[in-house]
Amino acid sequence: MRAMGMPEHAKHTPARRRQGQAGPTEKMREYLEVIYYLSARNERVIGARLAEWMHVTAPTVTNIVQRMEDQGYIVRDGRGDIRFTDEGFALAEAMVKRHRVLERFLVDVMGVPWHKIHEEAVRLEHNLSPLMEERIAGLVEQSTTCPHGNPIPGTGVGYAGNLRLDQAAPGSRFQLRRIVEEAEEDTELMRYLQHTGLTPGAVFEITDQSPSYGVTLRTAAQTITLSAQIASVLWGEPA
Numbered sequence: 001m002r003a004m005g006m007p008e009h010a011k012h013t014p015a016r017r018r019q020g021q022a023g024p025t026e027k028m029r030e031y032l033e034v035i036y037y038l039s040a041r042n043e044r045v046i047g048a049r050l051a052e053w054m055h056v057t058a059p060t061v062t063n064i065v066q067r068m069e070d071q072g073y074i075v076r077d078g079r080g081d082i083r084f085t086d087e088g089f090a091l092a093e094a095m096v097k098r099h100r101v102l103e104r105f106l107v108d109v110m111g112v113p114w115h116k117i118h119e120e121a122v123r124l125e126h127n128l129s130p131l132m133e134e135r136i137a138g139l140v141e142q143s144t145t146c147p148h149g150n151p152i153p154g155t156g157v158g159y160a161g162n163l164r165l166d167q168a169a170p171g172s173r174f175q176l177r178r179i180v181e182e183a184e185e186d187t188e189l190m191r192y193l194q195h196t197g198l199t200p201g202a203v204f205e206i207t208d209q210s211p212s213y214g215v216t217l218r219t220a221a222q223t224i225t226l227s228a229q230i231a232s233v234l235w236g237e238p239a
Helices: 026-040 047-054 058-070 086-108 114-125 130-139 187-195
Strands: 074-076 082-084 173-179 203-210 214-218 223-226 234-238
Touching: 026 047, 026 058, 026 082, 026 086, 047 058, 058 074, 082 086, 086 114, 086 130, 114 187
Parallel strands: none
Antiparallel strands: 074 082, 173 203, 173 234, 203 214, 214 223
């Protein structure tokens, strides 16, 4: 099932794979996941954006992207925009599903602190057998999102909340629905969000907003001011 909100990908996989050629490397898998996340948010997927996310140089991205294209996982158009082939999309979606199911399992079953689950899921997913993946998925089969609010592929649920907190109007009430994937890699930020109660489902009033000084919001327990950068990774909708 194609994730709700995902743009169309290339319909045919280029017949470039050489006989006996190995599958994607771990680094390629990381790039495929990032391409999936950006595509799901309807962001333009280009080399510069991948370099920004991965914290690498443009030549590094160019090399990896070329190898992924050679192996038939992506295609590029004349402007350099990157799209999945059918094979690349299926592979990326399977990886994203495994990661989000693991995060759900770590929180709901294992009781791992919310801000640590991303890095723990990354460690586990590379060595997870099909049998263990099936058993773990069965333990959290009623869940439709990861603990950060992002949808688990295959559940029929799309991305909820299309308004960034830094773009919400002062004086309005806001319900936080999800935290974008890029922010999950910042363990300290995730710890802070959990400590302050800024997790999916939280409802608060926006009392002030400034591009320079960030967003001030009021919950039932406290008043918090977030930088514009942090507010930009918190997505939701008017409450």
